[in-house]
Amino acid sequence: METETPAVTPLPRETDFVIVGAGHNGLTAGCYLAREGHQVTVVEASPTVGGMTSTNATLPSAPGHFFNEGAIQLTGIFRLSGVAEELELHKYGLRQISVDPAHVQLAPDGSSLAIWKDASRTADELRRFSPKDARAWLDLANALDPAMDLVVAYMKSHPLRPWNKEMGRAVARAARHPKQLWSLRHFATASHTEFLEETFESELPKGALAAMAAFSQMRLDMTAWAMIYLGVVQRVSNAMPIGGTGALPAALHRCLTALGGTVHTNSRVSELVMSGNRVTGVLLDSGQTIRARKGVLTTCNPVVTLNELLPEGVLDFKMSARARDIPIRKTHATSLKINVALNGEVSMRRHEAWRNDGLDLRKYLIAWHTLEEQDAAWNAVVRGQWPDPVPVSCAIIPSAVDPTQAPAGSSNLWLWSGVIPVTPEVPWEDVRDKVGDAVLRDTAQYYEGLDSLEVDRAVLGGPDIEKRFNAPAGNVYHVDPLITRFGPLKPAPGLGGYRIPVDGLYLSGAGTHPVGGVCALPGKLAAQTVLRDLAKGH
Numbered sequence: 001m002e003t004e005t006p007a008v009t010p011l012p013r014e015t016d017f018v019i020v021g022a023g024h025n026g027l028t029a030g031c032y033l034a035r036e037g038h039q040v041t042v043v044e045a046s047p048t049v050g051g052m053t054s055t056n057a058t059l060p061s062a063p064g065h066f067f068n069e070g071a072i073q074l075t076g077i078f079r080l081s082g083v084a085e086e087l088e089l090h091k092y093g094l095r096q097i098s099v100d101p102a103h104v105q106l107a108p109d110g111s112s113l114a115i116w117k118d119a120s121r122t123a124d125e126l127r128r129f130s131p132k133d134a135r136a137w138l139d140l141a142n143a144l145d146p147a148m149d150l151v152v153a154y155m156k157s158h159p160l161r162p163w164n165k166e167m168g169r170a171v172a173r174a175a176r177h178p179k180q181l182w183s184l185r186h187f188a189t190a191s192h193t194e195f196l197e198e199t200f201e202s203e204l205p206k207g208a209l210a211a212m213a214a215f216s217q218m219r220l221d222m223t224a225w226a227m228i229y230l231g232v233v234q235r236v237s238n239a240m241p242i243g244g245t246g247a248l249p250a251a252l253h254r255c256l257t258a259l260g261g262t263v264h265t266n267s268r269v270s271e272l273v274m275s276g277n278r279v280t281g282v283l284l285d286s287g288q289t290i291r292a293r294k295g296v297l298t299t300c301n302p303v304v305t306l307n308e309l310l311p312e313g314v315l316d317f318k319m320s321a322r323a324r325d326i327p328i329r330k331t332h333a334t335s336l337k338i339n340v341a342l343n344g345e346v347s348m349r350r351h352e353a354w355r356n357d358g359l360d361l362r363k364y365l366i367a368w369h370t371l372e373e374q375d376a377a378w379n380a381v382v383r384g385q386w387p388d389p390v391p392v393s394c395a396i397i398p399s400a401v402d403p404t405q406a407p408a409g410s411s412n413l414w415l416w417s418g419v420i421p422v423t424p425e426v427p428w429e430d431v432r433d434k435v436g437d438a439v440l441r442d443t444a445q446y447y448e449g450l451d452s453l454e455v456d457r458a459v460l461g462g463p464d465i466e467k468r469f470n471a472p473a474g475n476v477y478h479v480d481p482l483i484t485r486f487g488p489l490k491p492a493p494g495l496g497g498y499r500i501p502v503d504g505l506y507l508s509g510a511g512t513h514p515v516g517g518v519c520a521l522p523g524k525l526a527a528q529t530v531l532r533d534l535a536k537g538h
Contacts, residue, residue, distance in 0.1 A: 011264050011288055015041040017530070018282050018292040020269050020309075021299035023051025025509045027252035027263075028523030029297055029530075031087050034259035036531060041290060042261065043282065045268035045470060049253050051299075052469055052476060052510075053518055055246030055405070061456035062341030064407040065399075068245045070337075070469065070476060072365070072396060072414055073099060076236035077519040080152055087255050094251035096239035097401060103233075103394070104361055105208035106368040106446055110354040112361070113204035115212070115230070117237050129202040136199050143184050144231035146177035151228060152235065155514035158525055159487040160497040187224050193375050195224035203370055210374045211367035211393055215418070215481040216331040217378045222483050240401045245518060272296060272309045272505065279310075279504035292504070294534065297526060299509035301471055301478045302491040303328055306500075314502055322492040326511075327480040332382040334422040334462030334474040336390060338436060340413040341406070341455040346397065346447040362400035362411075367392055368446055377419045384425045390439050393417045395447070413450065415443060420461060422473050428461040435459065478511030487513055498529040506530055 017033055019026045022044035030040040048054055052070030057063050074096060078084070084094060101114035101122075113129075116122045119141030126134040153170035154162050174181060187195060192214055196206040210218065213229035241247035253263055273281040273289055281291040298305040306315065306323035315323060348361040355361075369377075369391040377387035395415040399406035406412050417439070424431075436459030444450040462474025471478070479491045488496040491511045498506050498513075508526035510516035 009262055009264070011267065011284075012041055012262070012290060014291040014293065015039045016292070016294045017041070018043060018290050018296045019299065020282065020296065020305075021051060021509060022046075022049040022249065022253070022263050022265065023299055023509065024053045024249050024252060024518060024520055025523035025526075026051075026297075026299035027249055027256055028083055028087075028520045029299070029508055029527040030256045030261050031252060031259060032524060032527035033530060034256055034261040035087075038294065040256065040259075040261035042256070042263040043267040043269060043284065043290070044263065044265045047265050049263055049265065050246050050249040052471075053245040053249050055244030058339060059341050059456040059458060065341040065410065065412050065455075066244055066405045067339040067412060067458075068398060068414055071245045071518045072394070072398065072416070073238040073240055073245070073518065074248065075517045075519045076232050076238055077152070077155060077515065077517070077521065079236050079239060081156065081519060081521050081524060083520040083524055087252070089248075089251045089255060092251040092254040092258070094247055095242040097242065098237045098239055099364065100237045101364055102238055103208055103212050104359075104364050104366050105204045105211065106351055106366060107204060108368075108445070110350045111204070112351050112355060113208055114359065114364075115208055115233065117234055119234055126202070126205060129204060130200070133200045133202050133205055137205065139183070140199070140230070141234055143180040143187075144228070144234065146174045146180050147184060147228075148231040148235050149173045151231065154487070155521060158497065158529065159490070159513040187227070189222055190224040191221055192218035192223040192226065193371065194219075195227070196371055206371040207367065207369060207374070210371045211369065211391070214374060214378070215477075216333070217382050218375050219379070225483055226481070240398070242402050242404065244398065244402065244405055248518065269309060271311065272305075274311055274314065277314075277503055279502060295504045295506060295530060297506040297508055297530065299523065301328070301475070301509070302326055302495070302507050302511040303472050303478075304470065305507060306495070310502065310505070316501075319494055319501060322494060326491045327482060327485060328473045328475045328478075329422050329480070330482065331480045332384070332422055333378070333419055335465055335476050336417040336420045336435070336439070337460040337465065338413070338415040338439060338457065339460075340415070340440070340450070340457045342411045342413060342450070342453040343455050344409065344449065344453045345400075345411050346413070346449045346453065348447065350448070351446070360400060362397040362447075365394040365396050366446065367394055374419065381419055381421045384421050384423055386421065386424060386426065386431055386435065387419060388438070389442055390417050390435060391419050392439065392443065393419065395443060397447070410455075413443070413447065415439070418476075422462055428463050432459055432461060435461075476510075477516040478509060481516070498526040499533060
């Protein structure tokens with residue numbers, strides 16, 4: 001289902017709140033504000049709503065194939081956020097299919113390992129390879145379980161004011177398991193590779209936990225923490241929206257419209273308008289100004305908001321320096337996204353026959369590169385070199401889950417890697433076709449028939465993602481996912497509580513607490529901050 005283009009309505013001259021960006025966080029924030037009776041106007045530079053959650057027919061030779069342009073699933077954090085229930089998104093068309101297992105790691109010999117919500121089920125599979133690894137998996141899962149009470153409660157809280165009833169209950173539960181929490185101490189300081197190599201002896205769990213959650217060079221200290229993602233997927237399963245990820249912003253858009261808000265696409269903001277020391281509106285590329293009586297909330301990359309849209313000199317010297325240093329290239333990596341339209345259905349018979357459990361592997365996020373290959377690729381990326389092979393972080397056939405995304409008898413391949421150089425020695429345009437060919441040859445070893453069924457493809461690197469989504473450096477996280485950039489430090493110290501030291505301006509989106517991905521919490525928490533400020537008379 002193609003992401004909706006709003007009906008053309010006149011842009012208002014004045015409104016209560018202007019929200020910059022009609023991705024899922026901007027629309028979420030808009031719904032919470034409009035629900036409290038405020039007039040909300042959302043402006044979006046693109047021709048459709050959705051941002052990185054858009055689902056559109058993007059290949060000219062395959063008009064019936066709809067591709068998730070950025071994200072692929074609703075995260076478990078979204079399902080814990082309460083957004084779908086509080087906004088009653090089921091009334092606006094949102095339907096979800098739970099995804100379990102969260103990830104399947106393949107090996108060239110036909111074997112595989114599925115990462116299930118139930119850790120004991122994953123351990124049962126691991127016993128085929130190593131009883132020791134099965135025990136280690138359960139130990140890790142048991143240690144993460146009480147920690148996740150704290151992690152989830154904090155994600156759902158304001159980063160500067162996390163203490164609430166849910167956090168209190170989480171602390172009380174976690175305090176009952178001191179040994180499990182203490183066992184994670186090395187997890188917090190070790191490198192990704194060190195932790196995996198000392199914990200597991202077989203290759204599939206190491207490859208899986210590298211592919212699922214590696215965000216920077218894997219031999220750096222304090223990178224193992226990223227595997228906290230395992231705790232999330234073992235707490236609540238991810239979900240696939242019927243109609244593609246674009247079904248979420250479409251439902252939010254309908255909800256916002258029902259609450260009296262408006263969305264205006266093809267409306268790029270060129271500058272935030274100041275009156276004295278307060279942001280009082282936005283100036284569009286068209287030359288029109290929209291006055292915001294109560295405030296402006298931006299969900300675009302905070303680098304753009306603070307360094308491009310906000311007039312020079314508004315932030316003080318210290319905050320200006322911090323805004324300029326918000327990391328978007330410090331991991332040295334950006335994204336590779338490949339969409340392929342297929343005239344027919346690929347097969348994964350060889351790996352399915354080995355499993356012999358009826359699992360249709362086309363429906364799940366798949367990866368296959370070893371820890372050694374992924375480690376080598378990250379080492380190449382920090383040198384500005386193109387990895388060989390480029391490790392596939394995840395691939396899936398979304399139309400196998402939701403047939404509405406492709407014509408009858410046809411299918412789509414969605415593939416993403418987060419391990420290509422952001423500042424390469426050889427420019428992207430010079431290697432695009434070579435990289436695309438190599439990755440798809442590699443992929444065809446696991447998706448049988450891929451090479452003969454292709455109708456059309458799009459091979460998108462960092463520069464393409466930057467242009468499509470106004471995402472500097474093609475950074476899909478908005479801010480590099482470093483351990484030093486979470487909570488009150490995201491996007492920078494002093495800028496991490498949604499309300500920044502500029503009256504009338506609020507930050508939201510993937511570049512704010514808690515995380516990127518499709519979780520909607522940045523939008524919800526930012527809106528709650530705005531409403532709290534209004535109640536206090538700010």
